[in-house]
Amino acid sequence: MIVTPSQMQAAEEEAFCxxxxxxxxxxxxxxxxxxxxxxxxxxxxxxxxxCGKGHNASDALVAARHLQAxxxxxxxxxAYSPEELVPLTRSHLAxxxxxxxxxxxxxxxxxxLILIDGLLGIGSSGAARGAIAELIQxxxxxxxxxxxxxIAIDLPSGLDGCTGEVFDPCIQADLTITLGAVKTGLIxxxxxxxxxxxxxxxxxxxxFREGDSSEVITADxxxxxxxxxxxxxHKGTYGRIGILAGSRGTLGAARLASSAAVHxxxxxxxxxxxxxxxxxLAATCISEVMVRSISSYCEVLSEKHDLLAIxxxxxREHDTDILTILRDSPLPCVVDADAMNALSTDLSILLNSxxxxxxxxxxxxxxxxxxxxxxxxxxxxxxxxxxxxxxLLLKGSRTIIAQKGAEIAFNTTGNPGMGSxxxxxxxxxxxxxxxxxxxxxxxxxxxxxWLCGRAAEIAITKDDSQESISATxxxxxxxxxxTSLREGAF
Numbered sequence: 001m002i003v004t005p006s007q008m009q010a011a012e013e014e015a016f017c018x019x020x021x022x023x024x025x026x027x028x029x030x031x032x033x034x035x036x037x038x039x040x041x042x043x044x045x046x047x048x049x050x051c052g053k054g055h056n057a058s059d060a061l062v063a064a065r066h067l068q069a070x071x072x073x074x075x076x077x078x079a080y081s082p083e084e085l086v087p088l089t090r091s092h093l094a095x096x097x098x099x100x101x102x103x104x105x106x107x108x109x110x111x112x113l114i115l116i117d118g119l120l121g122i123g124s125s126g127a128a129r130g131a132i133a134e135l136i137q138x139x140x141x142x143x144x145x146x147x148x149x150x151i152a153i154d155l156p157s158g159l160d161g162c163t164g165e166v167f168d169p170c171i172q173a174d175l176t177i178t179l180g181a182v183k184t185g186l187i188x189x190x191x192x193x194x195x196x197x198x199x200x201x202x203x204x205x206x207x208f209r210e211g212d213s214s215e216v217i218t219a220d221x222x223x224x225x226x227x228x229x230x231x232x233x234h235k236g237t238y239g240r241i242g243i244l245a246g247s248r249g250t251l252g253a254a255r256l257a258s259s260a261a262v263h264x265x266x267x268x269x270x271x272x273x274x275x276x277x278x279x280x281l282a283a284t285c286i287s288e289v290m291v292r293s294i295s296s297y298c299e300v301l302s303e304k305h306d307l308l309a310i311x312x313x314x315x316r317e318h319d320t321d322i323l324t325i326l327r328d329s330p331l332p333c334v335v336d337a338d339a340m341n342a343l344s345t346d347l348s349i350l351l352n353s354x355x356x357x358x359x360x361x362x363x364x365x366x367x368x369x370x371x372x373x374x375x376x377x378x379x380x381x382x383x384x385x386x387x388x389x390x391x392l393l394l395k396g397s398r399t400i401i402a403q404k405g406a407e408i409a410f411n412t413t414g415n416p417g418m419g420s421x422x423x424x425x426x427x428x429x430x431x432x433x434x435x436x437x438x439x440x441x442x443x444x445x446x447x448x449x450w451l452c453g454r455a456a457e458i459a460i461t462k463d464d465s466q467e468s469i470s471a472t473x474x475x476x477x478x479x480x481x482x483t484s485l486r487e488g489a490f
Contacts, residue, residue: 030062164188239436253313260429413453422471
């Protein structure tokens with residue numbers, strides 16, 4: 001559920017009336033914050049807490065105890081004197097007398113460096129002023145100049161939690177750990193660049209009477225969709241997948257999509273290639289992929305498959321064949337890249353398709369399908385599925401999944417390193433594998449977006465950086481992403 005700050009505050013007050021205490025909620029929040037941080041860093045380093053006077057500072061101080069126990073060096077930057085803090089925060093500060101209070105960010109520190117924003121909470125409004133504004137600016141400068149990783153508690157200080165309006169100054173967060181439920185401002189288009197990766201810490205004692213019932217895609221939400229496999233399953237259980245991808249000059253797209261389908265659990269993966277590409281693909285695809293030569297893509301209409309994935313690197317020379325397949329095939333189809341560009345010439349195909357279709361446009365491809373015309377990304381996606389009977393995965397820093405009659409869903413995972421070629425090809429293969437395993441198109445879209453984003457995060461905790469990560473790295477870490485989902489990642 002997605003709630004406004006006032007709805008969150010009302011739910012908290014109801015919980016307190018029923019016997020919950022601020023300290024008990026902070027204990028859960030602080031432990032969750034620390035556990036989430038551990039998910040992104042394989043070794044401890046230096047953590048600087050930027051604290052205001054309210055309960056966000058208390059959450060940060062509780063998290064600090066857990067971080068110290070894991071070997072982090074914790075330092076504290078205060079916007080106010082201890083006497084000015086609210087009583088609960090003052091109490092938590094007194095209990096953390098082992099945390100040095102510093103007057104400015106240190107020049108030397110043990111890497112990695114994380115910067116924790118506990119300055120303003122959901123009760124704040126308008127632009128920050130005075131000491132708070134100065135610390136926001138300092139935190140952003142340290143992030144920029146020293147390579148610090150900024151983590152906002154509940155919402156980045158300087159962001160309106162209801163509307164997503166960005167005030168000046170505002171924390172530039174790499175990760176926002178929100179408590180209880182996602183606040184409406186965090187998923188606004190204007191907020192995405194400031195919020196970064198979004199994690200949600202459930203607070204079991206808080207129940208919501210009101211709110212937006214849209215889905216926020218988390219591991220808790222997805223875990224039931226990825227059960228442990230039964231012992232007596234076999235390759236036929238997980239789908240006969242046909243992939244139409246690649247052409248001379250873009251064969252890598254075919255290799256990535258087919259490899260991803262294998263590593264995401266696909267049962268039998270067949271890649272179809274035209275004669276001019278067949279020998280190269282047959283020699284370079286991973287051994288588990290069957291490469292078949294065909295003279296026309298329409299030949300797949302007579303092959304036995306459970307689904308088709310169409311489009312990565314296929315080129316525009318075959319638009320007529322692609323449109324015929326999308327109109328006539330009774331199989332579910334994952335539609336990506338050039339197949340989507342072909343569709344943009346005749347969207348009526350979607351009104352008469354013989355089977356279900358999952359479209360995966362990036363913003364440029366979506367613009368060709370349906371110009372945005374000042375609509376929010378959410379409105380854009382909702383309007384499209386209202387007119388066309390498809391499942392839509394609208395890619396972006398905050399990927400959106402939409403389907404008529406179902407709640408819209410927002411993905412939470414990923415990082416800026418995914419802004420490189422081939423990521424969409426990998427996603428196509430992952431989606432195909434999930435559908436082949438029996439998932440609905442909507443469930444596959446939600447899980448595929450989360451798993452690819454999480455795989456990219458795990459890659460960075462291992463050997464990669466945001467600069468070096470590649471689509472191949474994402475494929476290599478899909479297994480770890482599945483394990484992470486089952487183990488309760490945030």
